[in-house]
Amino acid sequence: MIELQEGIIPEIIVKKPYALVAITKHGVAHARRYAALFPYVDVYYMEKFSYGDENLRGIQLFTGSVRMLLPALFKQYKGMILIISLGAVVRMIAPLLIDKKVDPAVLVVDDKGEHVISVVSGHIGGANALTKEVAEAIGAKPIITTASDVQKTIPVDLFGARFGxxxxxxxxxxxxxxxxxxxxxxxxxxxxxxxxxxxxxxxxxxxxxxxxxxxxxxxxxxxxxxxxxxxxxxxxxxxxxxxxxxxxPKSLVIGMGCNRGTPFEEVEQVILQTLEELQLSVKSVKALATIDLKKDEEALLQVTAKYDWEFVTYTPEQLNEMPLPNPSETVFKYTGAYGVSEPAAMRYANRTELILPKKKSGNTTISVARLLFEEESYE
Structure with a gap:
């Protein structure tokens, strides 16, 4: 918890290049969604709008006026994305501005998430490029008012950010x-x-x-x-x-089944060890999929929250629609589905091939699939 006090620059934990800040109830809901869509942000919002899972998600809560938080963010982040009205932002950052060569990028997102506005350091600070990437990621309209746009090439530090x-x-x-x-x-x-x-x-x-x-x-x-x-x-x-x-890229899906009450540590270890064996990056995991009987399984909820993965569940009927390489009568007897990890991974990935067919490990079964992406031209 960050307790903001007049005249004292607060201590913050910087993990990513950009800060995302919200101060309203709707803004906080948007911020949580944006963080899942755009990967390069540390999230800050007011404690009174807490959801209770902020420690697990690495979200930093604060009390007091956001005006007292901005000086710390201004000095330590490459840019700030503020879900705050433009007029308020201009007034709060005015005393902090030094020069466009050193000032961080500053963006404003309206409370409905309809517009992303480049406010400060459009060219040199990268606010224009960041505005486009954030707007594309969250489905908003970018507002850039500089007379000429940045060079039409790849912004290396933001490449693919709108896809996660x-x-x-x-x-x-x-x-x-x-x-x-x-x-x-x-x-x-x-x-x-x-x-x-x-x-x-x-x-x-x-x-x-x-x-x-x-x-x-x-x-x-x-x-x-x-x-x-x-x-x-x-x-x-x-x-x-x-x-x-x-x-x-977010290209991998983990299909998983587990015994009721399996410890979080075991689930996490199985996932990380499996990916290491397959020589695949944990950063490319997009989702964990399972049967709807496990929608309240604490270990699965914890691991998906920790790594910001989607948590997707399917009914037995949905799982049985997939062509199973290893159907199990035993699994069907207890769940109504002939498999869990394999069909869940295939269904989410929208393909019938698996990188890893069902592997049993302790209290878990795990499968891995690669998402199917549409081929598109670069011209």
Whole structure:
């Protein structure tokens, strides 16, 4: 809990590059939804609108006037997304402004979530690019009032953010961004994830080259690389990381069944160990799916809350509609479904192939599937 006091800059916990702040009941509901849609935000909102799960979700609550919180956020974040009226924001940040070369990006989202407005540091601070990405993610209209827009290329630090993609590490963001902006040869390899990421109405610049395989990108010897994959790269592939950024699309779904009362620690360990064995990134998990009999299973609720995964349940009838590779009469006897982890994963992923068929481990069964994404042109 952050207790705001006049004249005292509060201590905050910074984990992500942007701060998302809400001060109204509707704004808080929006903030919780936006955090699930846009991955690069630390969330702050007033304690009186608490849902009770903030510690688990890493949300920071505060009491007192938000005006006393903004100076700390202004100094420590790359940008602030404020679900606060524009006039109030202008008055509160005015004493904090120094220069467009050093001020963070500031965005305002209206209380209905219909508009995202670029307020401060549009070009150099990246507010214009951030405005577009946030608006696309939450389904709002971007409002940008500068006379000319930013260069029509890929914003490396926000690439895919509107789809929920996250980068693995930030140490190469700056040099890779420089390569993109300076029109140096940049390799793009996409193995999974949404394909409609090019957001401009013009073709991609000639310095950006798309390769179908990592081997082809390595052979091209680019100055920088953008790798979109849910795999942990093999040792021979990591040469591209000398000046490259790995993006993790939300491409994986975990199907899971468990005995009633299975401890959270066991569920979490099984998931993490399974992904490690498959050489898949936990950052690419989008959802955990199971049977509706488990909709109140505490361990499943806890693990999905901790990792910000969707928690989806299906009826036995819905699960039985899927072609099961390993149907079980025993499971049917107790649940009415011939399987849980396999059909749940397949149904959510919208495909019948599994990366991992049912694996039994202690009190759990687990399956993994990769989501089916539509193929779209980059031109």
């Amino acid at each position: 993609w996250v980068w693995d590490a930030e140490d190469k963001l700056t040099p890779v961004s420089a390569a993109v902006v300076n029109e140096e040869p940049v390799a793009i390899v996409q193995e999974t994830g949404e394909r409609n990421w090019w957001m401009h109405d013009t073709p991609m610049p000639d310095n950006l080259h798309i390769y179908n395989a990592i081997e082809d990108a390595i052979a091209a010897k680019p100055n920088a690389s953008l790798l979109i994959t849910d795999r942990i790269l093999a040792e021979n592939e990591q040469v591209l990381l000398a000046n490259g950024v790995v993006y993790r």
